[in-house]
Amino acid sequence: MMKKILLSIIVLLTLSGPVFGEINVVTSTSDLAYWVNAMGGDLVKVNSIASPNADIHFVEVRPSYMAKIAKANIVFKVGLELDKWMDQLIDGSRNDKLTIIDCSKYIKPLEVPTFKADARYGDIHPRGNPHYWIGPQNVEPILKSILEGLKYVDAENAVFYRSRMDSLISHISIDLENIRPKIQFLKGMEIVYYHDSWPYFNEYTGLIAAGFIEPYPGIPPSPSHVKELTEMIKKRGIKVIAMEPYFDKRIPQKIAEDTGAKVVTLYPSIGGKDKNESYIDWLEGNVNVLLGGLK
Structure with missing residues (x-):
């Protein structure tokens, strides 16, 4: 009887994912942390660097942030030169086994300059406006980048991550229709x-x-x-x-x-x-x- 109970528990855990986090993740922003947690569930342990109320252009480079990245398996960043401070943190972490994912990979950037910008034009981003996560149309492209990263560092659970992504997209679509x-x-x-x-x-x-x-x-x-x-x-x-x-x-x-x-x-x-x-x-x-x- 005890063997049957243990077998049932093992099957349940296999279907739902491990109870304890296995992949150590660092994200540059709370938004990326939200989506990694939503997709990874119990398979991930996520730390984000920037506060949700911080100006993401300007984040202080701290040794404590480098220490977090030093322990990480994978980092997710916004890209499009918004969170350039992440590069300093990554270099300072000296983590040569780190996987780095730029979540702008599947984004179609808006406001890409058609001229050579200099300091007179302020903080113009040459690859386009980097605030893409604010648009609901970019949820799926962001999730695609996160899926690629998680599959790369944890190929054994690729099906789990894919199913979670599909479920997220389905639920978000319903929520968007409601509002x-x-x-x-x-x-x-x-x-x-x-x-x-x-x-x-x-x-x-x-x-x-x-x-x-x-x-x-x-x-x-x-x-x-x-x-x-x-x-x-x-x-x-x-x-x-x-x-x-x-x-x-x-x-x-x-x-x-x-x-x-x-x-x-x-x-x-x-x-x-x-x-x-x-x-x-x-x-x-x-x-x-x-x-x-x-x-």
Whole structure:
């Protein structure tokens, strides 16, 4: 009888995956950590470097981060030159057995410069805008990169990872359909952003970026730029100025006071508002904030 019970337990564990994590994973962002955990389940132990409320362009290179990577089997990074600090951490870890996966592999980048950019144009990324994870259309391309990485370091469980990915895509598709009526209200609406983080979100929702607080990415606004932006907002009746939680609110608030627009906070990463939120919680939360501001 005892043998039958033990055999049943072994079969169950084989179908559901091991109870204890086997693959040590480090991700540059909380978003990638979310998807690796969702796909890997109990087969992975995941650490992410950047806080969900951090400006991912600027993350301090710390020995403690290098120590995490030194113990890792695989690293997942955003790529498109957004998380360049990861390269320093990887070099400092001296982990010569590390597998490195750039999750931008299957992304179709937006806003690829057609000119030779220099410092005058701010933090322009030569391979395109790197904030691709914010657009729901890029969930599947991200998952494809994660699948490739996990299969590479753990080929024995390739079928498990593939089935988890297929299930994730199916569930996310249903969730997106459920909130589509809300998203449709955003189509064609003009808003002003602080930073150019949201083109993939705009592509998916139909929102229009009418302007930016920053004249170029990473460049503080001059008084003349603020004046032009204020006049444009008044003329076009723009209702919302959207910004990330880590930017200074003083200039957006001043523009809002002068124009009647409303400043709202959008969270670019899962876990930014609530550490326990799901992907669809995060997405719908941002949609709700925008709808509230556009009323």
